[in-house]
Amino acid sequence: MKAAIYKTYGSPKVIQVIDTEIPTPKPNEVLIKIKASSSTRADTMMRQGSPKFRRLFLGFFKPKNTSLGTGFSGVIEFIGDEVSKFNIGDAVFGEKLFSNGCNADYICIAEDMIVEHKPITISHQEAAPICDGFLTSYNFLKDIANIKKGQHILVNGASGSLGTAAVQLAKLMGAKVTGVCSTKNVNFVKSIGADEVIDYKNEDFTNSQNKYDIIYDSVGTLNFKDCENVLTNKGIFMTPVLSFGTLWHSIINSKKVKFAATGLKKTEELKQLFKELVSLFKDEKLHTNIDKAYKLSEIKLAHEYLETGRKVGNIVIINQ
């Protein structure tokens, strides 16, 4: 089978698509033929080994885990003897977390990990990136912010993978949503449900008189100090992007500033959030926005595009 790997940190040029053995499932695992997988900003950061302090976890001189891709959607081809939840032929999707390897023709995953039946209401391409934007933003909105009906949330980076998910989820949860994006994406962000859109090229929301209960900086381009005066007294600033500034403020002002790495959450808690998302997709209450799809053989191009920081929604890798 084909699989995308990287043996050293660096630019998209370090990615190779190699021939390798199809993995053999353990008794509690299923073998999935991948139809589509996600390609994400987190993948590019792991490939770059940046910021450098992350190499403490990723591998100091070279990556410990050389395979790429965390989100997948596909069809089960083989099941281990102990598997009871799935059958051969089932369409499933999910997330391999830090073990990666989804930008490939096949993966194995234990049936009690982040894997569920794919609703027929969504395609493999729409399913594969759900655990990037939707799972991360759902964790922030539900478990970290405990967002309530009627609250006002500002989503910075509303046109990204996490941002498009946050806008839709916050609306579903009854909040008033202000999205922040550039001029070219204003109509798009309105179309996915934002009540108001601020064009960051023409307006600095941190100078306005408005107050927000939650500021979700999904792309990590803001800093808490600039946003403090547009937060309500009990308002919170949260971001999935770790910087020294966020780390410092989250330590000294832990009630107001929140960072979390969703992949480090307990698997049981992630599974619960994922199941709730599956149900919302089944009911067609959420929609995955796909910017571009690339073949596995074109994955370097996908990473080059991801690194521009301009993608709208998600990038997927499709298998023939």
Ligand SMILES: NC(=O)c1ccc[n+]([C@@H]2O[C@H](COP(=O)([O-])OP(=O)(O)OC[C@H]3O[C@@H](n4cnc5c(N)ncnc54)[C@H](OP(=O)(O)O)[C@@H]3O)[C@@H](O)[C@H]2O)c1
């Ligand atoms: N902590 C976690 O658990 C976790 C999980 C997943 C991802 N992440 C991180 O989350 C971050 C976001 O990823 P993503 O895939 O959603 O998006 P992304 O690729 O980082 O951002 C793409 C979008 O950001 C917009 N953007 C760029 N600069 C902006 C600015 N100054 N203000 C507002 N919008 C701006 C772009 O629109 P324009 O072209 O219009 O500017 C584009 O639509 C990444 O750093 C990723 O590593 C963290």
